[in-house]
Amino acid sequence: MTLFRQIYSLLLGLFLVVVVSLAYVQFTETQSFLTKQMESDLNNTSHSLGIMLVPDLEAGDIVGAETLINVIFEGGYYQQVKLTWLIDGKQQVWENSVKIEGVPQWFIDLGFFDTISRESTITSGWLQLAKLEITAHPGFGYNELWRTMTNSIIAISILFLIAIMLARFGLTWILKPLHDIAEHATEVSKRKFGPDLPLPKTTELKSVVSAFNSMSHQLKKIFNSLDEEVTELRKKNLVDQVSGLPNRQYMMARIHSWLSEPNNGALMMAKFDWLEEVHSKYGYQVRDETIRLLAQRLQQQLDEIAPSVIARIAAYEFAFLITSAEQEQSSKYLHTLIRTVNQEMSKAGCKPNEQFAIGIAHRTDSMTVSELLSQTDNALQQAIAENNVFHWFESDEKQLYSKEQWREQLSAAITEKRFQFKWQSVYLNNQTTVLQRELYCQLTIGETEIHAGQFMPYVELLSLGSLLDRCLIESIVDNGIIEKNDEPIAINLTFHSLRDLEFHKWLNQFLRNSHFSQRIVFDIPEAGIYSDPDACQALCAIIRDNGAHFGIDHFGRQFGSMAYLQTLRPSYVKLDQSFAYYDENEHSSELCRALVNVAKGLDIQVIVTGIEEQAQLARFEPLKTEAYMGYISPPEKVLN
Template identity: 70%
Template sequence: MTLFRQIYSLLFSLFLLVVASLGYVQFTETQSFLTKQMESDLNNASTSLGLMLTPALQAGDTAAAETLVNVIFEGGYYQNVKLTWMVDGKQQEWNNPLRIEDVPQWFINLNLFKTIKKQSTITSGWLQLAQLEITAHPGFGYHELWRIMSNTIIAFSLLFLVAIFTARIGLTWILKPLHTLSEHAKSIAARQFGPGMALPKTTELKDLVTAFNSMSAQLKQVFHSLDEEVGALRKKNLVDPASGLPNRQYLVSRLNGWLSEPSSGALFLAKLDWLEEVHSKYGYQVRDETIRILAEKFQLQLNEITPSVIGRIAAYEFAFLVTDVEHDQISKYLQTLIRTINQEMSKAGCKPNEDFAIGIAERIGQMNVSDILAQADNALQKALQENKTFHWFETTEQQLFTREQWRDNLSHAISNKKFKFRWQPIQFCDGDGIAQRELYCQLELGDQLAHAGQFMPYIELLSLGALLDKCLIETVYEQKLLERSYEPLAINLTHQSINDPQFHEWLNHFLRNATFIERICFEIPEAGVYSDLKSCQHLCNIIRDNGAKFGIDHFGRQFGSMSYLQELRPSYVKLDQSFAYYDETHHNSELCRALINVAKGLDIQVIVTGIQEKAQLERFNELRTDAYQGFIAPPVSLD
């Protein structure tokens, strides 16, 4: 029971006790008063009637005596009058039946008034004339007692209602600081550190509110400290100080993650020897400033073509990783890169198209980091030898379809739900079962299956992401996949779905009418969170309000604050695959630990991804991760 109800019940009981006590006192006093009044009236009536009957009794006039008694009997509340003549013993008796109006019978049956009788002897001098006995009628007492108690009950009832209503309002106002304190405590328990509470006027609560505000501020500072620690470790281990771009270590880890997933794209290696000329002419400070400006231009202009990872891997070498793109986009990216370099060379007083070279290697089939780095480096060396601005080792693989053919095939597949599924178990680190299963889809094209790495670039390019997600969610329910496993099923959402209000409305309507909501998880890429946090908040609120769960995929990949975790409050995060490939000698366990501590500090489950062997898993055990995912437990086809 809540404190409000306890206090309210106590006041209710005390007031009821007071009202009952007052009612009892009023009842007994009124009953006593009416009894005494009836006794006094009976005494007066007996005396008056004796005096009136004396002449008639002396004369022996029976008729006159009867007339006098009738006058008194009919005018008062008397139940019985008995007159006994002393001369001959003759008796005359008058009776009034017990009829009481406007009083319920059950009240009369309580017998609240005892029988009151008055006997007297009528004399004349020393001569006794008659014996008179009068019995009072209780009707007057019952009538008055019922009237007084009815009015009292009505008055007490109105007073009771007013008092209880006033007490409720008063308690609500008095206990409002406690309610605010309770909500604040719930927010702190949910790791939501909002502004401090205003101090209440109640003296006893001021210290408590002050303590809570202090605790909330300290916890908030702890979280910010962890967030700052993550930023500092990233800057120390993964960022090139001169350019502000990711360094070689970060790029290699991203390459590992990219190559371990089905995807497409290319790696660019650019050697800018003209920066050495800037160094020799103007010194290292101008060179470093030129590198910083060049990095800003790369990020500004190249990311307009397609999102990419840009890193500085040596003094005058830069790398550009472009993922999930088709061939035409790679060509456009290359043209923009060359144009950006030439513009900055002109500003620095160097001749365009000289003293720099670019090598491009497209991803072909199954490759590892060494393969694609070697291929890109060979392309770069060939461009340098032939004195060309770039050399491109293009893939000899024939593309399955042209862009328009992809549009037709994907639209047809989405409309007719031509997708097949696999799922991969995500296991608890303590070995106690499966935490969830992540769903992967393949596209059925004639006699062959296209994996996500082949068709997802065109899904994004052709803006079919929201339609694909709707199709997959509906297919999951139609094929009853949620009923095939008690573990939650994770479905990845595309960037378009995150930013599409119409998809939000559709998902809200769908989840309201769906079953097994608690078994479905939606995964949002961290890049989508940074690109449009407001849309992510709206989508996450829809998912949470309908009873489903959501998580953040590729957690820790982006360079930015982790404060979004407080606003979104995901059920879990999946540590980016790149962390699975960090070497202990590079001290990146500190960064992993800091990222995990940020999530664990907000009571968010942490899943490490990209685990290929037990040796990798053992490195994460001491970091208190909750579950792991990778080809140590490969995906399984669903028939």
Template identity: 70%
Template sequence: MTLFRQIYALLFGLFLLTITSVAYVQFHETQNFLVQQMDSDLNNASNSLGLMLVPVLESGDAVGAETLVNVIFEGGYYQQIKLTWLVDGKQQVWNNAIRVENVPQWFIDLEIFSTITKQSTITSGWLQLAEIEITAHPGFGYHELWRIITNTIMVFAVLFLIAILLARVGLTLILKPLHNLSEHAQRIAKRQFGPDMPTPKTEELKELVRAFNSMSSQLKQVFNSLDEEVSALRKKNLVDQVSNLPNRQYMVSRLNGWLTEPSGGALFLAKFDWLEEVHSKYGYQVRDETIHLLAQKMEQHLQEIAPSVIARIAAYEFAFLVEDVEHDQLNKYLQTLIRTLNKEISKAGCKPNEGFALGVAERFGQMKVADIMAQADNALQKALLENKVFHWFETSQQQLFSREEWRDNLTLAISEKQFQFRWQPIQFCDNQQISQRELYCQLQLGDKLLHAGQFMPYIELLSLGSLLDKCLIEKVAESKLLERNYESVAINLTHNSIGDTDFHLWLKQVLRSTPHVERMCFEIPEASVYSDLDACEKLCSIIRDSGAHFGIDHFGRQFGSMAYLQSLRPSYVKLDQSFAYIDDNQHNSELCRALVNVAKGLDIQVIVTGIQEEDQLERFRTLRLDAYQGFIAPPVNIKS
């Protein structure tokens, strides 16, 4: 029972006790008053009647005596009058069966009033003429007592209602600070640190509110400190101080993660010898300023073409990792890069198309970091040797389909739901039980079985992400995967779906009618959070309100504040796969620990991904991780 109800019940009980006590006293006082009034009325009637009967008694007029008695008898509440003539012993008796109107019979049957009788002797001088006995009728008492009780009950009922309403309003106002304090405490428990509560006027609550405000402020400061620590570690270990671009260490970790995921794209390696010319002409300060401006221009123009990672890996060497794009878009990216470089070279007083070289290695099939780095470096060296602007590493592997063929094949596959599912278990670290299963989709086109990394770049390029996600969610429902599986099932959402309001409305309707919706999880890439936080908040609110869950994928990959965790409040985060390749001796392990502390501090489950061997998992034991995922437990086909 809430405190409000307890106080309300106490006041209600005290009010009833007071009313009952007052009613009890009022009842007995009224009863005694009515008894006294009936007794007094009986005495007056007896005296009056005795005086009136003296003349007729002296004359022996029985008829006159009856007339006088009837006058008195019919005008009052008398049950019986008995007149005994002392001369001859004759008795005259008058009985009155008076019915008490407007008084319930059950009330009369309580016998609250006893019978009152008054006897007196009528005399004339010393001569005794007759004896008269008058018995009062209690109807007057019942009538008056019932009237007073009903009026009292009505007054008390009105007072009771007024008191209840006033008590409710008063208690609501008095206990409002406690209600606010309770809500504030719940927000703190959920790691939501809002503005401080206003100090209430109630003296007893002032110190309590101040203590909560202080605690909330300190917890918020702890989270902010952890967030700042993450930013500082990133800037110290993963960012080039001159260009403010990621450094070689970050690029290698991203390559590791990229190559372990089903994805496409290419790696560009670039050498800018014209920067050395700037250095020799104007000194290192101008060179560094030129590098800084060049980095800004490349990020500005290249990110418009395709999402990419631009890193400075040596003094005059840069790397460009372009993920999830097809061949034609890579060509456009390359041409945009060359134009941007030529503009900056001209501004620096150097000749365009000279003083730099680019090597491009496109990802095909299963590759390791050393493989793609070697291919990109070979392409770069060939461009330098042949004095060309760029060289694209030649491969015998050809594109499967043209863009229009991809459009036709993917549109048909989505409309007919031709995708096949596999899933990979995510296991708890402490007991090896399965926490959830992540779904992967494949597509059979002719005699080719395509994994997601082969067709997802075209899904994004052709803006088919929302249609694909709807298709996969419907297929999960049709396959009854949630009914067949006790663990949660995780579905990756595309960037296109996250920003699509129509998809939001569709998903809201679907989740309302989905059985076992609590077993459904949706994963949102961290890059989508940074690119459109408002859309993510709306989507996450829909998922949470429906009873489903969601998590953040590739957690820690992007550069930026972790403050979004407080607004989104995900159920879990998945550490980016690049952290699975961190050695204990490397500085990146400090960043990984800081990221885990930020998430655990907000009571968010942390899952490490990319685990291939037990040795890798052992390095994460001290970080208090909740679960792990990787080819240590590879994806398996879903049994039909």
């Protein structure tokens, strides 16, 4: 029971006790008064009637005596009058039934009034003439007592209703600060720190609210300090201090995770020997400033062409990972890179197209990290040997389909729902309980089995993401995949779905009409949250309001604040695969621990991804994460 109801019940209980006590006192006093009044009236009537009957009794006038008694008896105040003549023993009786109009019989049957009778002997001198016995009628008492009781009940009821309303209004006003504290506490438990609560006028509540505001400030500082710790550790371990770009460690881990995802793109390595000329001419300070300005210009110019990661991996070497692009777009990216570098060389007093070389290798199907790095380095060395600005590593692998052929094939597959499914189990750390199963799709065209890594880049490129997500969600319901196991099914949403308002409306309607919404979870990529936070917040609200759940995929990959966790409040986060590839001898464990602490501080489950062997999993045990996934437990085919 709430405090409001407890106080409310106590006040109403005390009010009822007081009112009932007063009503009882009034009732008993009224009853006693009416009894005494009837006794007094009976005494007066008995005395006066006895005097009035003396002449008729002396004369033996029976008719006169009866007439006199009838006059008094017909007034209705007496239940019985009995006259006994002592001369001959003759007895006459006048009697009224105990029937009272306007008073319920059950009330009369309660017997609040005892029978009141008076007996007297009528004499003439020393001669006894008759005996007169009068019994009072209780009708007057019951009428008055019933009227008093009903009036009291009406008055008490009115006062009770008024007291209820006043008590409710008063308690609501008095306890409003406590209600505000409860609501604020709920928000704080969700790590949503709003403005301070206003201090109430009540002294006791003022101290409570003041203490709560102080506690809220401290919790907010703790979370902000964790967020700042993550930022500082990223700068310390993953960022090159001169250029402000990611360093070699981050780039290597990112390449590992990129190759494990369904994507296409290219890796470029550039060697800028002209920076050594700047160093020799102007010193290391000018060189460092030139590197910083070059990094800024590269980020400004290249981000507009294609999504990429730019890193400084050595003193005069840079790496450019284009995470999603066809060869034509990669070529445009390359030429923009060359043009930007030449512009900065001219500003530094160096000759354009000299003293720098770029090697490029495009990602192919089933490529490993060592193969990609080897091809890129070979292309760079070839460019240096031939004194060319760039060299593109020529791969023997032919493109499966052209862009338009992919559009045709994918559109048909989405319309006809021809996708097959696999799922990968996410295990709790006890290694026996499955937390959820992440769903993967593949496609068969003709006799060729095509996995997601081959066609997903074209899904994003052709803006078919929301159509594909809609198709997959409908397919797992139509094929009964959700019913095949008790664990939730995790579905990866594409970037296009995050921004598509039509998809938002469709998903809202789908989840509202689905009986399995609580068994569907959605993975939202962290990059999508940074690119369009408002759209992601709207989509997350739709998912949460309909009873489904969502989590953040690739958690910790982006360089930015973790404050979005407070706003979105995901059920879980999946740590980026790159953390599984960091060398344990380096300081990356500090960053990983800080990221886990941020999530766990918000009561969010942490799932480690990219686990391939038991030794990797053992490295995460000190961090107290909840679950893991990876090719230590490879995907399994879902039988439709």
